[in-house]
Amino acid sequence: MKKARATVQLSDEFLAAIDAEGGRFVPPCPERRSAPIPLWKIMKLYRENIIAVFSENDFRRPIIHGRYLALDVYTVNDPALVQETFQTKHEIFQRKTPQMRHALAPLLGDGLFVSDSETWKRRRAVVGPIIHTSKVRSFSPLMCETAVEWREHWQDLGDGAEVNVLAEMAELTAEIISRTVFGRRLGREHTSEIVAGFAEYQKHIDQMDIPSVLGLPDWFPRPRGLKVGRALRRVHGVIDEIVERFEQGTGDAEAVIGQLFAARAEGAEGAEALDREAIRNEAIVIFMAGHETTANTLAWAWFLISQSSRVRDRLQDELADVLEGRAPDIDDVRGLPYTRAIIEETLRLYPPVPILGRQALADGDINGTQVKRGSVVMVSPFMLHRKPDLWSRPDEFIPERFDERLTPRPSKYAYIPFAIGPRICPGLTFGLTEAILCLATLAQAFELDLAEGHVVRTQCRLTLRPGDTLPMLLRPRAAGAPASAAGQPLTEAPA
Numbered sequence: 001m002k003k004a005r006a007t008v009q010l011s012d013e014f015l016a017a018i019d020a021e022g023g024r025f026v027p028p029c030p031e032r033r034s035a036p037i038p039l040w041k042i043m044k045l046y047r048e049n050i051i052a053v054f055s056e057n058d059f060r061r062p063i064i065h066g067r068y069l070a071l072d073v074y075t076v077n078d079p080a081l082v083q084e085t086f087q088t089k090h091e092i093f094q095r096k097t098p099q100m101r102h103a104l105a106p107l108l109g110d111g112l113f114v115s116d117s118e119t120w121k122r123r124r125a126v127v128g129p130i131i132h133t134s135k136v137r138s139f140s141p142l143m144c145e146t147a148v149e150w151r152e153h154w155q156d157l158g159d160g161a162e163v164n165v166l167a168e169m170a171e172l173t174a175e176i177i178s179r180t181v182f183g184r185r186l187g188r189e190h191t192s193e194i195v196a197g198f199a200e201y202q203k204h205i206d207q208m209d210i211p212s213v214l215g216l217p218d219w220f221p222r223p224r225g226l227k228v229g230r231a232l233r234r235v236h237g238v239i240d241e242i243v244e245r246f247e248q249g250t251g252d253a254e255a256v257i258g259q260l261f262a263a264r265a266e267g268a269e270g271a272e273a274l275d276r277e278a279i280r281n282e283a284i285v286i287f288m289a290g291h292e293t294t295a296n297t298l299a300w301a302w303f304l305i306s307q308s309s310r311v312r313d314r315l316q317d318e319l320a321d322v323l324e325g326r327a328p329d330i331d332d333v334r335g336l337p338y339t340r341a342i343i344e345e346t347l348r349l350y351p352p353v354p355i356l357g358r359q360a361l362a363d364g365d366i367n368g369t370q371v372k373r374g375s376v377v378m379v380s381p382f383m384l385h386r387k388p389d390l391w392s393r394p395d396e397f398i399p400e401r402f403d404e405r406l407t408p409r410p411s412k413y414a415y416i417p418f419a420i421g422p423r424i425c426p427g428l429t430f431g432l433t434e435a436i437l438c439l440a441t442l443a444q445a446f447e448l449d450l451a452e453g454h455v456v457r458t459q460c461r462l463t464l465r466p467g468d469t470l471p472m473l474l475r476p477r478a479a480g481a482p483a484s485a486a487g488q489p490l491t492e493a494p495a
């Protein structure tokens with residue numbers, strides 16, 4: 001098999017220049033264990049912070065096998081093997097894990113995110129084109145206007161105000177995806193109710209599917225708590241009401257739901273399968289998949305920027321040069337390579353989906369290692385993005401590694417925050433563009449300082465985030481001003 005190109009390393013001169021500036025910064029990541037740990041501890045970590053499961057040695061290995069009671073788990077950690085698993089052998093390794101399916105199926109039904117085989121193929125053919133790269137321009141005014149509203153909201157809070165940036169970014173991206181999926185008016189009216197329902201649902205679902213670890217089949221009933229049921233009724237109730245408004249012809253045709261109805265009317269391939277419930281399911285999938293991922297990326301980016309005066313100054317210089325004080329729009333995105341590099345480096349260090357899990361649909365092999373039907377195969381973007389032979393100083397925050405003027409792009413099988421293969425995130429350009437536009441709009445007007453004494457830690461439930469809360473202080477900037485000479489001192493958080 002053709003080996004995927006390894007990441008090009010940053011030059012020694014460049015790294016020495018960062019050191020000379022005092023610009024080294026190693027942000028926090030969970031401690032890597034050096035000795036084996038007992039099964040109960042592994043299971044506890046799976047539940048509480050799955051990325052802490054990997055040992056120092058695991059980061060260097062191409063494939064790791066573990067057997068947990070009745071379950072074989074293979075973790076693939078090499079670009080060529082990622083290509084083999086997710087691209088070449090997609091037919092065998094396309095099914096989501098029992099954990100993921102049983103946790104999300106009550107919410108998403110047979111929605112794209114948790115389906116596979118024929119259902120997945122049909123849904124992907126309908127949903128993919130609606131949020132595809134070519135559509136991002138038409139959605140971008142919603143991103144820009146919402147980011148500007150947020151800037152005004154922060155301006156109202158005043159100099160030195162403390163905000164929970166994780167919650168702020170979650171509300172901002174929820175508002176954007178809500179207006180995208182439901183249309184401006186319906187989106188504005190319903191965002192907070194849906195977000196509250198999702199939060200309640202997530203709080204009460206279990207990350208660990210004990211029946212599959214015990215070797216019990218898919219049809220074995222999983223208990224579902226009363227609280228999960230209540231959260232479900234809440235989310236489904238709101239979305240059903242919105243879908244009804246579209247059926248009555250009062251919805252926005254440009255909105256994603258309007259386009260799902262249009263795809264059915266035009267008879268797009270597989271669209272006949274999109275009945276009312278399918279439309280509801282796909283609307284929830286897009287809302288869920290496109291909300292927390294971008295929110296976490298932005299929250300991590302604010303934290304990282306606040307800890308590196310070197311990066312913050314370069315960002316401010318780029319924004320001042322390119323935008324000269326006006327708010328950015330879609331045509332500015334190409335002209336903001338450093339802002340983009342910050343987002344891409346954030347996604348490398350803290351991929352919002354740090355584990356991509358699959359269950360083998362048939363017996364197969366990965367590079368000669370036999371994988372039996374029913375086994376779990378995982379790829380961890382978190383671990384692959386920090387593999388020492390692929391990245392220079394893998395645990396350091398260095399956005400320049402994504403600056404194509406300095407080094408060629410990493411292989412698409414080595415850098416996978418959006419996954420790879422046929423199940424690659426269809427909202428990739430949407431999410432990247434949204435993150436760049438939001439960061440540029442807000443960073444023009446504000447610098448954010450981490451609240452004194454707050455310690456940031458990685459926390460992974462369904463997605464990877466900087467803890468439960470990220471308190472930061474707002475420091476307004478003069479519009480269009482380049483980096484101030486008086487930068488903040490660089491604080492090095494423990495690795």
Ligand code: HEM
Binds near residue numbers: 114290297352357416
């Ligand atoms: C920074 C932002 C984002 C990141 C890092 C991200 C990451 C991912 C990843 C890793 C997957 C694959 C999960 C797996 O295979 O287990 C995925 C799937 C998906 N994403 Fe995104 N995503 C982002 C934003 C978005 C946005 C904005 C949308 C919608 C507008 C979106 C829609 C979807 C959908 C529908 C899927 C399911 C695709 C399928 O199963 O075929 N994502 N995303």
